[in-house]
Amino acid sequence: MTTNLRIAFLPLTDVAVLAVAQERGFAEEEGLSLDLVRTTSWATLRDRLVYGQVQAAHMLAPLAVAVTLGLSQQPAALAAPYKLNVNGNMLVMAKDFAAALDPDLAGRLADPLGTAHDFAAAIGLWRRKPVIGVVHRFSSHALMLRYWLASAGVDPDRDVVLRVLPPSLTVEALHAGEIDGFIAGEPWGSAAVEAGLAETVAVGERIWRRGVEKVLAFRQNWMEENPETVDRLLRALVRAAAWCDEPDNHSALADLLAAPRYVDQPADLIRRALAGEMVNRAGEPAIPNPDFMLFSREATPFPWRSQALWIYSQLVRWGMVEHSADSAARAGAVFRPDVFRRALAGSDVPMPGASMKLEGAVHSPLAVGSRKGDLTLGPDRFFDGRVFDPERIGDYLAGFVQLR
Structure with a gap:
């Protein structure tokens, strides 16, 4: 049955x-x-x-x-x-805002910390407090955005406006000028780039690898x-x-x-994320990012x-x-x-022997103990080099600078 x-x-x-x-x-x-x-x-x-x-x-x-x-x-x-x-999400901003950032897209995406500081400086030049779309207050995208902004001293609750809207409405809202950018899962970032409305500013995979x-x-x-x-x-x-x-x-x-x-979007836009071949500015060649989505x-x-x-x-x-x-x-x-x-007990799927790990501690492929078969974990580094110990949450939080 x-x-x-x-x-x-x-x-x-x-x-x-x-x-x-x-x-x-x-x-x-x-x-x-x-x-x-x-x-x-x-x-x-x-x-x-x-x-x-x-x-x-x-x-x-x-x-x-x-x-x-x-x-x-x-x-x-x-x-x-x-x-x-x-992974699989990215922050895109209106072209006018992105013009204040490093024009070298490859360099911009490869250096999230430097780009965060560029972004902080661009806020002061923008015509209003930037309005950034997030798909939900409790989304991985929103938490990564907050983490990334705060690294450059930007208070996400004071210095920008985070506006919640469904992923499928992000491109329309950007086109209407209701938001200045957004962070969302694919294919919506690529759709905004393809329409010539935005450029990619940061990708989730570079903020927290394997996030x-x-x-x-x-x-x-x-x-x-x-x-x-x-x-x-x-x-x-x-x-x-x-x-x-x-x-x-x-x-x-x-x-x-x-x-x-x-998804009801062009297959080519969807394929880019699957293949990690992301077009981050309309009309330019793709920048390879093989771990964009796993x-x-x-x-x-x-x-x-x-x-x-x-x-x-x-x-x-x-x-x-x-x-x-x-x-x-x-x-x-x-x-x-x-x-x-x-x-999966009866399968040959490799499974970690532990249920917790130090998040952000793996900087290169690492063979780990597995209950079945060989298992290699990929890099899980946070862009700022911090390591999260799940047994010392208070100490981890105390390490962040208070923004207010």
């Missing part, structure tokens, strides 16, 4: 693994049929999951933590046993009550993710995602609890939640490596 699952998603390139699991038969081979429910905004997607309209969701990782902590509308305990991707992006989120009680179904879904997603990461499949994947039922390799799907705790640390840093042992424990428990290991 086939089990039907309703899963909410937003039209973004990083829905790839879910789309491929359904369209290429990986879900069917596990006895599943996925009803992928296209949703416009993260707030709507959140509500569909919390109120039981869907069983799972393609969700911003910080939003899963925020909902669990009661920071975003109706509180509910969510669980994320699978990461759908790492957590989207997760597969469940209501915790539903996940605990349906372990066999969850395990089958995770096994299908692992196989789909491996297919997505294969370069030979990128053209077919871009064509699939370009369909109206998924789905499978280097244990990408594994839900490190330390990454949930880094998200938590940023929520504390910006006054969104008060630090306590209980809050930290609940935040860390959103990511469920135990469920991932259970689901």
Whole structure:
């Protein structure tokens, strides 16, 4: 008997693994049929999951933590046993604003710290306090943007305006002059660049390499009550993710995602992110960025609890939640490596032996202990060189300069 699952998603390139699991038969081979429910905004997607309209969701990782902590509308305990991707977002700004930055795009993207200081200087030259679109207050993009701006002394709550709007409306808002730039997952940054409205200023992959992006989120009680179904879904997603990461499949994947039922944007724009061949200024050659978005390799799907705790640390840093042992424990428990290991126990998928690590400590490919097979982790460095120890959150936060 086939089990039907309703899963909410937003039209973004990083829905790839879910789309491929359904369209290429990986879900069917596990006895599943996925009803992928296209949703416009993260707030709507959140509500569909919390109120039981869907069983799972393609969700911003910080939003899963925020909902669990009661920071975003109706509180509910969510669980994320699978990461759908790492990286895949970028900050684009109107061409007039970008003109005040280093004109060498390759140099601009390769030096996020220097570019942050250029950005800080450009704020003083701009005609108003810059309005930057973010897709949700509790998004990886918004937290990375805050982190990046603060490195140059920019207070994201005082020196710029962060305006929330759905990813699919970012380009339209930029064209209308309602915002001066935005940070969002692909393909929306590329769409703004292709339209000649913006230039790329920074990419998430250069702010936090292998930074957590989207997760597969469940209501915790539903996940605990349906372990066999969850395990089958995770096994299908692992196989789909491996297919997505294969370069030979990128053209077919871009064509699939370009369909109206998924992203509904030109296949070429979508393919750029998949291949890491990003055009950052209209009419110029692509700048290679092979790690722009990852789905499978280097244990990408594994839900490190330390990454949930880094998200938590940023929520504390910006006054969104008060630090306590209980809050930290609940935040860390959103990511469920135990469920991932259970689901893949009978497979040959390499899995880390630990559930937490020092985030930002890997500067070059590193072979690590794995419960099955060989596993090499890629660099996970933060652009400012900081290392996050999940067992010393207070010390980590004390190391940041207070902006106000």
